[in-house]
Amino acid sequence: MNPPQKPSPSPPDKSKVRQQEIDAETAGQRLDNYLLGALKGVPRSHIYRLIRSGQVRVNSGRVNPKHRLQAGDVVRVPPVASKPVTPPSAAPDTLAWLEDRVIFEDSRLLVIDKPSGLAVHGGSSISLGCIEALRVLRPTAKDLELAHRLDRGTSGVLLIAKRRSALRVLHELLREGRIDKQYLALVKGRWPEATIEVDAPLVTRRVSGEARVKVDPEGKPAQSTFRVLERYGKTASLLEVAIATGRTHQIRVHANHVGHPVAGDDRYGDEDFNTYLKTFGLQRMFLHAHSVAFEWPETGEPFSASAPLPQDLRAALTALEVKNQSAPADRRRAP
Numbered sequence: 001m002n003p004p005q006k007p008s009p010s011p012p013d014k015s016k017v018r019q020q021e022i023d024a025e026t027a028g029q030r031l032d033n034y035l036l037g038a039l040k041g042v043p044r045s046h047i048y049r050l051i052r053s054g055q056v057r058v059n060s061g062r063v064n065p066k067h068r069l070q071a072g073d074v075v076r077v078p079p080v081a082s083k084p085v086t087p088p089s090a091a092p093d094t095l096a097w098l099e100d101r102v103i104f105e106d107s108r109l110l111v112i113d114k115p116s117g118l119a120v121h122g123g124s125s126i127s128l129g130c131i132e133a134l135r136v137l138r139p140t141a142k143d144l145e146l147a148h149r150l151d152r153g154t155s156g157v158l159l160i161a162k163r164r165s166a167l168r169v170l171h172e173l174l175r176e177g178r179i180d181k182q183y184l185a186l187v188k189g190r191w192p193e194a195t196i197e198v199d200a201p202l203v204t205r206r207v208s209g210e211a212r213v214k215v216d217p218e219g220k221p222a223q224s225t226f227r228v229l230e231r232y233g234k235t236a237s238l239l240e241v242a243i244a245t246g247r248t249h250q251i252r253v254h255a256n257h258v259g260h261p262v263a264g265d266d267r268y269g270d271e272d273f274n275t276y277l278k279t280f281g282l283q284r285m286f287l288h289a290h291s292v293a294f295e296w297p298e299t300g301e302p303f304s305a306s307a308p309l310p311q312d313l314r315a316a317l318t319a320l321e322v323k324n325q326s327a328p329a330d331r332r333r334a335p
Helices: 031-038 044-052 091-099 128-139 164-175 250-257 271-280 311-326
Strands: 016-022 076-077 102-105 107-113 153-161 180-188 195-199 202-207 210-215 221-233 237-243 287-295 302-306
Touching: 016 164, 031 076, 044 195, 091 128, 091 210, 102 302, 128 153, 153 164, 153 302, 164 237, 180 250, 180 311, 202 250, 210 250, 237 271
Parallel strands: 153 287
Antiparallel strands: 016 076, 102 107, 107 153, 180 237, 180 287, 195 221, 202 210, 221 237, 287 302
16 A cells, blocks of 8 residues: 655745745845745836835845845745746757757756857847746756856856855855956957956946946946957957956947947947958857856865857858958958
8 A cells, every 4th residue: 555645735825925934045045036936927027116115024124125135034925916927938949959058067057058149038028038948948957047147149158056055156256256257259450458457337227128338437346358369450359358247248348448349249339340240251249258167165166167169250250360361451451
């Protein structure tokens, strides 16, 4: 005779106030992000209204959305009406294609070589982003979360935490600048020095729903180091870029700030230069997250991952080099 099976725990009743205690695995998460998981299907804007109005409380007190939860905290989660959450769907060949781009995976971390054109997460105009597709691929990984972001047009190494504890560690390392992130970028013109450090604060504004970033003394600190790898006459330069901070559009804005916009950048770039580089086969922004490296704090274990330059960018460089070598000296320049 088979022993009686324990009934599966029933889902929490969202029609009533809940007092939820934060465990060690969840500790360190921001309140707004925690509520997005606890109240699936509720728009982010509504969650912010709940926090601002005091309906959400931590240890009986009001806190702001960015408050980081600690183990043992008790969060008051108010009753809300939400639409049923339907898992996103994707064509099997699309999922297989994304599976092939997995660089590394263990119990804590998933690393992919994100292609250009794929948003890291879905939004109002994007039904399925990278994180949603990965959740379909890894249905048992309940805590799959982006550790950081890449612009939609940027390709390369993207870190995804598989556990809350790993996400907390990665966020701490990022805040402290202890993750070494290296990018490859093609920029307009001849880069003047072997290495240039740009320390220019950035501020973000929303224009028609889109992020617009500019250098501003009142902005958040942002540091980028640009190092020349190759020069293509006076036309363009291939750079390796290390960023000590991870501000929105940081590399693109810093490069433009010093007069050498990133090739193919349709927001901060040079339109004539972008049009000219299309003759070399460059059809998108030339910015690639080449590598990341860090040490897990609790063990000192080193971790690194890298993604090679994509074929389309390598082909553009080859065409640019051939053109530059064969053209007369007075023609080796962009319009």
